[in-house]
Every structure is written in C-alpha cells, then in structure tokens.
Amino acid sequence: MTTDIGLWGVPLAILGGAIRVSTPFIFVSVGEALTERSGRVNLGLEGTLVFGAMSGYAVAYQTNSAWIGLLAAAFFGMLFGLFHGYICKLPKVNDIALGIALMIFGSGLAFFFGKPYIQPVAPHLPAISLGWWSDVPQVQAALRVNVLFIAGIALAIAASWMLKNTKVGLTIRVAGDSADAARALGIDVNRVRLWSTAAGGALAGIGGAYLSLYYPGSWNEGISSGQGLMAVALVIFARWSPINCAYASLLFGGAGALGPALQSVGVTQGYYLFYAAPYVLTLGLLIATSSTTRAMTAAPGELSITK
Amino acid sequence: MNHVLERTPHVPTRALSLETLGMTMRFGNFTALRDVSIKVPAGSFHVLLGENGAGKSTLVKCIMGFYQPTAGQLTVDGREVEVAHPRAAHDLGLGMVYQHFTLVPSLTAAENLVISRADVPAKINWAHEREALAAFMSKMPFQVPLDVPVGRLAAGEKQKLELLKQLYLGRKFLILDEPTSVLTPTEADELLGMVRGLTSAGDLTCLMISHKFREVTAFADEVSVLRRGEYAGGGKVSDLSTADMAAMMIGEKELVRSAKRVATSGNVILEVKGAKAPDRSGFKTIEIGDLKVKAGEIVGIAGISGNGQMELMQMLAGQRPLEEGEIRVKNTPYKATRSEARKFNVRYLPEEPLKNACAPKMTVAENIFFRDFDAKGGKNQFWLDGRRMMAEAARLVGEYKVKTASLASQIASLSGGNVQRAVLARELTGEVDLLVIANPCFGLDFSAVAEIRARIMAARNAGTAVLLISEDLDEILELSDRILVMSEGHIAYETPAASAEIGEIGKYMAGHH
Ligand SMILES: Nc1ncnc2c1ncn2[C@@H]1O[C@H](COP(=O)(O)OP(=O)(O)OP(=O)(O)O)[C@@H](O)[C@H]1O
Numbered sequence: 145m146t147t148d149i150g151l152w153g154v155p156l157a158i159l160g161g162a163i164r165v166s167t168p169f170i171f172v173s174v175g176e177a178l179t180e181r182s183g184r185v186n187l188g189l190e191g192t193l194v195f196g197a198m199s200g201y202a203v204a205y206q207t208n209s210a211w212i213g214l215l216a217a218a219f220f221g222m223l224f225g226l227f228h229g230y231i232c233k234l235p236k237v238n239d240i241a242l243g244i245a246l247m248i249f250g251s252g253l254a255f256f257f258g259k260p261y262i263q264p265v266a267p268h269l270p271a272i273s274l275g276w277w278s279d280v281p282q283v284q285a286a287l288r289v290n291v292l293f294i295a296g297i298a299l300a301i302a303a304s305w306m307l308k309n310t311k312v313g314l315t316i317r318v319a320g321d322s323a324d325a326a327r328a329l330g331i332d333v334n335r336v337r338l339w340s341t342a343a344g345g346a347l348a349g350i351g352g353a354y355l356s357l358y359y360p361g362s363w364n365e366g367i368s369s370g371q372g373l374m375a376v377a378l379v380i381f382a383r384w385s386p387i388n389c390a391y392a393s394l395l396f397g398g399a400g401a402l403g404p405a406l407q408s409v410g411v412t413q414g415y416y417l418f419y420a421a422p423y424v425l426t427l428g429l430l431i432a433t434s435s436t437t438r439a440m441t442a443a444p445g446e447l448s449i450t451k
Numbered sequence: 452m453n454h455v456l457e458r459t460p461h462v463p464t465r466a467l468s469l470e471t472l473g474m475t476m477r478f479g480n481f482t483a484l485r486d487v488s489i490k491v492p493a494g495s496f497h498v499l500l501g502e503n504g505a506g507k508s509t510l511v512k513c514i515m516g517f518y519q520p521t522a523g524q525l526t527v528d529g530r531e532v533e534v535a536h537p538r539a540a541h542d543l544g545l546g547m548v549y550q551h552f553t554l555v556p557s558l559t560a561a562e563n564l565v566i567s568r569a570d571v572p573a574k575i576n577w578a579h580e581r582e583a584l585a586a587f588m589s590k591m592p593f594q595v596p597l598d599v600p601v602g603r604l605a606a607g608e609k610q611k612l613e614l615l616k617q618l619y620l621g622r623k624f625l626i627l628d629e630p631t632s633v634l635t636p637t638e639a640d641e642l643l644g645m646v647r648g649l650t651s652a653g654d655l656t657c658l659m660i661s662h663k664f665r666e667v668t669a670f671a672d673e674v675s676v677l678r679r680g681e682y683a684g685g686g687k688v689s690d691l692s693t694a695d696m697a698a699m700m701i702g703e704k705e706l707v708r709s710a711k712r713v714a715t716s717g718n719v720i721l722e723v724k725g726a727k728a729p730d731r732s733g734f735k736t737i738e739i740g741d742l743k744v745k746a747g748e749i750v751g752i753a754g755i756s757g758n759g760q761m762e763l764m765q766m767l768a769g770q771r772p773l774e775e776g777e778i779r780v781k782n783t784p785y786k787a788t789r790s791e792a793r794k795f796n797v798r799y800l801p802e803e804p805l806k807n808a809c810a811p812k813m814t815v816a817e818n819i820f821f822r823d824f825d826a827k828g829g830k831n832q833f834w835l836d837g838r839r840m841m842a843e844a845a846r847l848v849g850e851y852k853v854k855t856a857s858l859a860s861q862i863a864s865l866s867g868g869n870v871q872r873a874v875l876a877r878e879l880t881g882e883v884d885l886l887v888i889a890n891p892c893f894g895l896d897f898s899a900v901a902e903i904r905a906r907i908m909a910a911r912n913a914g915t916a917v918l919l920i921s922e923d924l925d926e927i928l929e930l931s932d933r934i935l936v937m938s939e940g941h942i943a944y945e946t947p948a949a950s951a952e953i954g955e956i957g958k959y960m961a962g963h964h
Pocket residue numbers: 478481483501502503504505506507508509510550854855856864865866867868869894896
C-alpha cells in the first residue's frame with residue numbers, strides 16, 4: 145500500500161536516507177576522528193568495516209543474536225586497530241602505507257571467511273518507529289530509526305565532550321598535536337595512539353555490523369561501497385571534531401539519497417549524476433572552507449598528512 | 452601558591468640543591484658531554500655558559516631524564532637519584548623550560564596548565580579549575596590570556612606561560628634553557644627578576660642556560676662554563692669579569708672582529724610599493740607603503756615580534772600572496788619563484804631556520820645543497836651529484852664552523868646555533884645581490900654572533916643589498932645604515948642609523964607616538 149505524496153517524497157527520502165545511510169559513516173568517522181586526534185591516520189578502516197560486517201553477520205547467525213554479532217564486530221575491529229597501532233610503533237613504519245595494506249588485508253580476510261555466510265539469514269538489529277504519529281507509509285518508513293543511529297549521535301556528542309572535559313581527552317589531543325610536548329609531560333605517546341587506534345577500529349567494526357545486520361542487512365562481498373574510506377575523508381571535512389563528523393555524515397547520507405529519491409518520483413534523465421551529489425557536495429564545501437594563507441588551525445600537528 | 456602545594460603534598464616545599472658527578476653522554480661515537488661535574492646549592496641562581504654545541508642542552512636533558520647519560524651520577528638534596536624518565540624528574544620536584552616551546556599549540560593556556568599536572572582528575576571540572584587558575588594567576592607578576600589556543604600567542608607570551616606552568620606545578624628546581632632569546636629586554640628583565648625573587652626567598656633553585664652576559668651579571672649567583680662538552684671553569688659571578696667568562700667559553704680562540712663599514716653607493720635592488728596582505732590571523736592587514744633597499748646598504752627593520760615582521764618576510768619570500776601593490780627586484784616585478792630568486796641572486800634567512808629553511812629530517816649535506824642540487828654553472832642538472840654535494844658541504848661546514856657529528860647526520864640533531872650557521876653557509880655562498888634576513892643571531896653565543904654579523908657586514912661591503920628584520924635593537928643599531936620601525940603592520944618610522952636616537956625608536960616600537 146502506498147499513498148501518493150508527490151514531490152514531498154523527495155525531502156522525505158532524503159531524511160530517511162540521511163538517517164539510514166549516515167549511521168556507518170558516523171561510527172567510522174567518529175572513530176577515525178579519535179585516532180587522528182591522537183596523531184595517527186588509519187586508512188585501514190575500510191578493511192576493518194568489511195571485516196566487521198562479515199564477523200558481525202557470521203556471529204549473529206551462529207548465536208542467533210544480532211547484539212552478540214555487534215559485540216563480535218567491535219571486538220574484531222579493535223583487534224585490527226591494535227594491530228595497526230602496534231605496528232606503527234616500530235621505527236620507520238608509515239601509518240598511511242600500513243593503513244592501505246590493512247584495508248586490502250581486512251577485505252580479503254573477510255571475503256575468505258565470509259564465503260559460507262552469503263546464503264544464510266542472520267537476525268537483524270532492532271529499529272524504533274518514530275513515525276507512529278503519521279499514517280503516511282513513506283513517513284513511517286523514513287522515521288524507522290535504528291538504535292545504532294541514536295547511539296551514534298550520542299557517541300559523537302560524548303566524544304566531543306570527552307576531548308574537552310576529561311583527562312583522557314586532553315591526553316589524546318596532546319599526543320596528537322605535539323609529540324615533544326607529550327614526552328615533556330611524561331605521556332607515552334605510542335600507548336595513547338595505540339588505544340586511540342584500537343577505539344577507532346572497534347567503532348569501524350560496529351559501523352560494518354550495521355551494514356550487514358540492518359541496512360542493507362545481508363552479507364556479501366559488495367557490502368561496502370567505500371564507506372570506510374569516505375568516512376576518513378569526512379573527518380578532514382569535519383575538521384577533526386566528532387560532532388561535526390556526525391553532521392557531515394548526515395549531510396553525506398542525505399545527499400546520497402538524492403539520486404534514488406529523484407528516480408522514485410520519476411526523474412529519469414541524468415539521475416545518475418545525482419548519485420555523485422555527496423561527493424560533489426563534500427568536495428565543494430571542502431574547497432569553500434579552506435584557504436591557502438590561513439593555517440588549518442584544527443589539524444592535529446602530528447598527523448603525517450599535515451606535517 | 453599554597454593550593455598547588457596542597458594538591459601535590461609529596462612535592463618538596465623548599466628549594467632543592469643538585470649536583471652532577473662525571474656526566475658523560477655519547478651519541479653514537481660522538482661525545483657531546485665528557486665527565487662534567489657541577490654543583491648547584493639550594494636557593495641559588497646558577498648560569499650555565501658555553502658556545503653553541505658545547506653540550507649545555509645535553510647536560511640539562513640528562514638531568515631531566517630526557518637522555519640517559521652514558522656515565523655519571525645525579526644527586527638531588529644530597530641523595531643519589533636515578534632519573535629514568537622526565538616524569539621521574541618531575542616527581543623529584545625538578546622542572547624545565549626547554550629551548551623550543553613544549554606547549555601544545557591547539558590547546559588553550561588553561562588546558563595546557565591543567566593537563567601538565569600529575570594529578571589531573573579523570574573528569575575535569577572546568578568551573579573549579581578556572582577558579583583555582585584565577586587564584587594562582589592573581590599572585591603572579593604577569594598575566595597570560597587563558598582561553599586562547601597557545602598557537603596564537605606571541606613568542607613572549609608563550610615563554611611567560613612556560614614559566615608560569617612550572618610555578619603552577621610547584622617545581623622547586625627549575626632549569627631554563629635560553630628562556631629570554633624570544634623576549635624583549637624589558638620582558639626578559641621582568642621574567643628573570645621574578646625568578647631571582649623566588650630564589651632569594653629560598654623557594655626555588657634555578658639553573659639557567661644563557662648567552663647573555665648582561666643577564667648573568669644582573670641576576671646570577673654563580674656560573675659554570677662548558678667548552679666542547681667539558682667543564683671549563685666556573686665560580687661566583689662577583690669574582691669573575693665578563694672577559695674571564697668569555698675566555699673560559701672560547702678558550703684560546705681569537706674573536707672575529709666585525710668588518711669596517713665602507714662607503715658604498717648603489718642602485719635600488721629591492722623595492723616594495725603599496726604591498727598589502729592579510730596577516731596570519733586573517734583579520735588584520737599588513738601594509739608596506741614604500742620600502743627601498745640599495746646595493747651595499749643594510750636596512751634594519753626594528754619592532755616587537757608580532758607586528759607584521761613575519762608576514763613581511765613571507766611576502767618577500769613569496770609565501771604570502773599580495774592583495775595589492777608589488778615587489779620589484781632590480782626594477783623587475785618579482786614573485787619569488789625559484790628561477791627568479793636564482794636569476795636575481797636573492798637569498799633568505801628566515802627566523803627559526805630549522806622549521807622555515809630546512810628539511811629537518813634530511814642530512815646536513817642535503818640541506819646545505821638545496822640551492823645547488825639542480826643546477827651547476829648556470830645549467831640545469833638532472834642527476835644528483837652526490838660527490839659534488841659532499842665536497843661542497845664539507846667545504847662549507849669547515850668554513851662556517853658548523854659543529855656536526857657528520858655530514859650525514861639529520862640537521863635536526865644539530866644544536867640551535869649550528870643549524871643557523873649551516874643555513875647561513877648555504878645562503879651566503881655564491882653571488883648574492885639581495886639578502887633578506889630575520890633574527891639571524893637568535894640563540895647564538897657571542898663569538899658566533901660576532902662572526903655572523905661580520906659576514907653580513909662583509910656581504911654589504913661587497914655590494915649586497917641587505918634587509919635585516921630583527922627584534923634585537925642592538926643588532927639593528929650595530930649593522931644598519933638606515934633604520935625603519937615596524938609597528939602594527941606598517942612602517943611607522945624611518946631614520947638614518949648615524950643620527951638614530953634609541954628613545955625615539957623605542958617609542959615607535961611600543962606604538963606610542
Ligand atoms: N640527539 C642527538 N644526536 C646526535 N648528536 C646530538 C644530539 N643532540 C645533540 N647532539 C650534538 O651534541 C652537541 C651538543 O649539543 P647541545 O644541544 O647540547 O648544544 P648547546 O650547548 O645546547 O648549544 P646551543 O647553544 O646552540 O643550544 C652538538 O654538537 C650536537 O650536534
């Protein structure tokens with residue numbers, strides 16, 4: 145049963161898309177923001193995300209519990225993060241190169257172990273219907289919000305608060321901004337970065353589990369369309385602030401829904417172009433907000449990309 | 452400072468004494484420090500003197516646990532201690548203000564102070580911390596804005612904050628590594644006067660590294676002198692003359708005499724007309740109406756740091772695009788590209804050369820070769836000529852007396868003064884028609900200062916046009932033919948050096964006129 149709501153479908157679809165598509169971006173980008181605030185870049189999150197999707201799905205199927213699947217995804221994500229953090233500690237290791245290696249390694253490993261789980265059906269993560277007040281099915285569909293979305297928003301707020309108001313948060317920022325200063329304060333820079341990367345990995349794992357356990361909600365080798373990589377770019381766009389990461393993810397998710405939404409209301413010409421909307425939008429905003437003469441003040445000083 | 456002591460009860464409440472015994476430090480097969488023993492009694496103000504690369508920073512870093520000495524012992528308050536880690540030094544009540552800043556640029560002053568404490572609570576109650584900070588600040592002789600990211604503070608403010616941080620942490624033995632090199636003389640006197648007050652009251656012991664005899668005679672009780680990594684002498688300041696200390700520092704060496712100023716007259720080489728550019732914050736404008744430098748002339752730009760000198764340097768070096776106006780060299784518009792700089796023989800020595808004129812992790816030889824690696828005798832070169840690079844670097848390292856473990860060491864491992872010399876060697880080699888320099892003698896010992904000033908004067912006498920931007924008024928007065936004062940982004944005053952009055956210049960520097 146569908147009610148024809150005409151062009152209203154477009155903003156509704158964008159809203160729904162923003163909520164549905166943004167969740168993995170929120171988790172991965174907030175995680176990466178923490179890692180980068182500590183002074184490392186983990187490009188391997190794409191691989192972590194795919195492995196999280198696979199392991200989450202597999203464990204959920206085996207135990208028949210989506211929640212245990214989610215925990216497993218976070219756990220494996222953390223292992224990937226710890227691996228990255230540990231290897232980066234060794235002399236002459238470049239975090240970016242290692243990240244690229246891990247990206248391919250994670251995906252490959254997930255495909256290898258994930259083969260038997262393409263067919264079976266695992267339980268899904270629950271969603272909350274916030275659209276009960278309306279009897280328009282499109283509204284209800286758009287407002288079916290997964291618990292992870294709410295958790296993600298809360299996480300972004302909590303992470304921003306933590307960076308300002310806790311010892312851990314300040315320590316992460318010190319390690320990320322000046323290793324010399326950190327050493328003078330007696331902070332073990334490598335340990336801070338190790339655990340920041342581990343936390344980033346765990347969150348990326350959760351982001352992956354969302355893909356396979358909720359939307360699109362199955363495991364296959366094409367599950368990620370580069371969300372892990374894009375989320376890393378979103379962190380720069382969000383100027384390393386977790387709250388901004390959430391906004392950027394929403395914007396990106398909403399723009400991503402533009403193409404399908406236009407298609408559904410019958411725009412047939414050039415809607416492919418709208419599939420590029422999120423990328424064009426991010427690129428445009430990135431260019432508009434940067435400057436060649438002013439320093440990028442928010443960039444952590446220790447990042448190998450800004451150094 | 453009572454509340455500080457209450458919070459950290461294990462920190463000693465009185466000034467500490469300290470002694471090193473036979474400290475030796477080797478980096479590879481290079482010995483930076485050999486068998487150094489010094490004694491600093493509680494409540495004294497002790498100065499460590501020595502030429503660039505003498506090992507002063509190395510010695511204090513060994514004390515602070517930054518380096519593990521190859522041999523030697525450390526005694527604090529008569530007890531032998533093992534300092535494995537800077538944190539262990541902090542627990543003993545030792546604190547240090549490093550030669551380079553160790554504040555975290557993106558954190559505010561308040562955040563920097565709080566995170567530096569050993570007992571930061573897991574959750575920081577900012578209302579409470581702010582109150583405690585305000586109470587602490589009200590007892591200090593100078594203030595620093597607490598809510599601005601430290602990266603945006605001027606050098607002088609950062610240095611004050613570094614000192615405030617140590618006092619906030621309740622340190623009882625304080626090491627200062629060239630604390631005044633970034634301060635104006637008045638600021639320096641204020642800062643050291645305050646430290647002196649604390650040492651006289653017996654609340655603090657201070658070990659300071661300095662190159663300025665004026666500060667030694669005005670504030671210190673005792674000195675120790677290092678020469679090439681070894682203890683060369685010391686004693687009470689009241690028993691020693693400046694000449695005695697200088698002799699201990701440089702040994703038998705002859706001091707370079709500054710070349711005489713010869714009369715020259717030349718064409719205009721550099722001309723800046725109506726140039727406008729935004730400053731680093733983007734909110735203010737730097738405006739240089741009319742600035743000319745002739746061949747064989749040194750034009751000195753005086754001014755307190757943060758008044759647009761850094762931006763002027765960047766405009767001349769092509770790092771800061773102009774909004775209006777133009778820069779001309781030899782009557783041709785100049786955009787500071789590599790080929791233009793080469794064609795017109797323009798050379799630069801920016802301030803903080805390690806950051807602004809070097810690739811810190813590349814070797815000394817490579818850094819010295821940056822001007823020449825892609826050209827030889829006016830022709831472009833495709834392959835890097837390693838043999839020529841090594842020969843050239845060896846020659847210049849010898850000529851400019853750069854102290855380095857080897858030509859293949861990272862330039863970042865050189866002492867501050869030696870980085871300066873290496874860059875100067877690169878920039879002054881070959882034909883130079885225009886030389887733009889900022890603070891060339893920052894952190895150099897007096898013999899190096901004499902030598903570098905002599906080289907600048909020699910370049911001038913040979914017909915180079917020199918634009919000298921410096922915060923050191925004595926340097927400006929000694930070297931310049933013409934003096935300009937920069938204040939709030941523009942040139943506020945101009946006078947020939949011969950008839951310059953310090954009082955007048957000072958007034959324009961301070962912005963009152
Ligand atoms: N980490 C290091 N590795 C190798 N050599 C080093 C290292 N640190 C210092 N050195 C060398 O040890 C010598 C002493 O350096 P140090 O920084 O102690 O000099 P300094 O007396 O503080 O000089 P300045 O007045 O220029 O600061 C220098 O020749 C320097 O090149």
